[in-house]
Amino acid sequence: MKHLPVETFIKRRQQLMDSLPDKALLLVPSATLVTRSRDTEHPFRQDSDFWYLTGFNEPDALLVLMKGSTLGEQLLFNQPKDKIMETWTGVRLGQEAAVIQLGFDKAFTLAEIDAQLPKLLVEASEVWMPIEDEALYSRYLAWRQQARARFRKQASLPNRITDLSQQLGEMRLIKTPEEIELMKEAARISAEAHNRAMQVCRPGMYEYQLQAELEHEFKMQGASGPAYGSIVGSGENACVLHYVENKDVIQKGDLVLIDAGAEYQGYAGDITRTFPVSGVFSLQQKQLYNLVLKANQLAISLTKPGVTLEELHQASVHCLVTGLVELGLLKGEVPHLIEAEAYKTFYMHGTSHWLGLDVHDVGLYRQEGQARLLEPGMVFTIEPGLYIAPDQQGIDPLWCGIGIRIEDDVLVTETGCEVLTSAVPKTIEGIEGLMKGEVYAATRI
Numbered sequence: 001m002k003h004l005p006v007e008t009f010i011k012r013r014q015q016l017m018d019s020l021p022d023k024a025l026l027l028v029p030s031a032t033l034v035t036r037s038r039d040t041e042h043p044f045r046q047d048s049d050f051w052y053l054t055g056f057n058e059p060d061a062l063l064v065l066m067k068g069s070t071l072g073e074q075l076l077f078n079q080p081k082d083k084i085m086e087t088w089t090g091v092r093l094g095q096e097a098a099v100i101q102l103g104f105d106k107a108f109t110l111a112e113i114d115a116q117l118p119k120l121l122v123e124a125s126e127v128w129m130p131i132e133d134e135a136l137y138s139r140y141l142a143w144r145q146q147a148r149a150r151f152r153k154q155a156s157l158p159n160r161i162t163d164l165s166q167q168l169g170e171m172r173l174i175k176t177p178e179e180i181e182l183m184k185e186a187a188r189i190s191a192e193a194h195n196r197a198m199q200v201c202r203p204g205m206y207e208y209q210l211q212a213e214l215e216h217e218f219k220m221q222g223a224s225g226p227a228y229g230s231i232v233g234s235g236e237n238a239c240v241l242h243y244v245e246n247k248d249v250i251q252k253g254d255l256v257l258i259d260a261g262a263e264y265q266g267y268a269g270d271i272t273r274t275f276p277v278s279g280v281f282s283l284q285q286k287q288l289y290n291l292v293l294k295a296n297q298l299a300i301s302l303t304k305p306g307v308t309l310e311e312l313h314q315a316s317v318h319c320l321v322t323g324l325v326e327l328g329l330l331k332g333e334v335p336h337l338i339e340a341e342a343y344k345t346f347y348m349h350g351t352s353h354w355l356g357l358d359v360h361d362v363g364l365y366r367q368e369g370q371a372r373l374l375e376p377g378m379v380f381t382i383e384p385g386l387y388i389a390p391d392q393q394g395i396d397p398l399w400c401g402i403g404i405r406i407e408d409d410v411l412v413t414e415t416g417c418e419v420l421t422s423a424v425p426k427t428i429e430g431i432e433g434l435m436k437g438e439v440y441a442a443t444r445i
């Protein structure tokens with residue numbers, strides 16, 4: 001299992017403080033447990049920002065950073081050691097070990113928050129925190145009121161709060177070499193799970209059984225589980241973009257669309273593949289599939305520093321519309337069909353999203369009204385698709401109920417890009433070969 005060293009997290013905290021004015025007070029809360037039913041909880045998943053800055057996987061903690069603070073610059077408030085509670089819910093790190101293992105200047109118990117925060121506020125020049133976090137904001141107001149009451153004379157409280165999420169989003173958008181290693185592992189495990197699903201798929205299986213095959217592979221390979229709800233849609237279920245019920249029997253002659261990715265050390269893989277249940281594509285399936293594949297490969301070939309995700313989307317749309325006209329599914333002039341957004345009947349989603357600790361990762365898509373330019377270290381998906389509704393009017397019914405998406409994860413490099421998910425086939429020959437039992441050798445694009 002690969003782990004990031006504690007120095008990485010210390011450095012990130014330092015870097016974040018260095019990007020802000022002296023005495024700026026930063027607050028980053030951890031996630032909390034969410035009730036599933038009565039006294040059971042959903043599996044805990046740490047808040048991505050908190051994880052990015054601490055590598056600490058317990059609930060109910062608060063990270064506090066303040067450059068030049070008299071109390072210490074890197075502070076953690078976390079659950080106390082508690083022998084009885086630990087017997088029930090697992091070992092807690094506690095304060096002493098938090099300083100040693102996580103590299104904090106000081107760690108306090110949760111009970112000390114209300115005593116320490118008002119003191120820090122009096123010292124602070126301004127405040128940075130996730131401003132959409134209502135629970136944190138109301139606690140912040142209480143600390144302010146306490147500060148005013150306790151330090152009536154000296155109190156000159158900060159009068160500006162800025163959204164920390166955006167600042168962190170920009171940091172998280174550019175992946176460091178050690179993050180890229182983890183993302184490659186998430187992509188590799190995800191790819192192997194897709195290969196497994198293609199190899200075991202048979203008519204008569206349930207969609208949830210294919211889901212179980214994928215998620216078994218994730219866990220067996222050391223991923224914490226799926227990075228998002230796995231989508232296994234056979235036949236016309238593939239036309240439902242976020243189909244997660246996965247409840248139907250997989251029928252001979254249909255395609256199966258699987259959109260699933262593993263989460264490894266907090267980082268998401270995100271792959272979609274579409275393949276024939278019986279191992280061989282029909283003529284219509286092949287024609288539509290090759291069109292989506294062409295758009296996928298075109299967008300990948302255009303990816304390099306300086307281009308924008310909007311340009312990649314426009315290129316994909318142009319490619320798909322041209323092909324749809326050739327197949328007779330759209331009628332008219334390509335530029336006009338694009339302008340009128342006629343293609344949205346068949347292609348209604350975007351081509352890309354950032355990928356990282358969140359599957360739809362943070363980072364601005366536009367800056368000052370302009371689509372931002374790609375830079376080395378950015379990771380995102382390329383996922384064109386075509387979905388012909390089962391009841392689509394005005395076209396040959398042979399096309400109806402076919403849904404296809406082909407999604408890869410790409411890393412922008414100095415000269416172009418690297419496809420992180422090439423270990424799972426996507427050409428017709430590659431997929432049919434793997435399903436026949438041939439060994440698949442990954443290709444570059």
Ligand SMILES: [Mn+2]
Nearest residue numbers: 270381383407
């Ligand atoms: Mn995606």
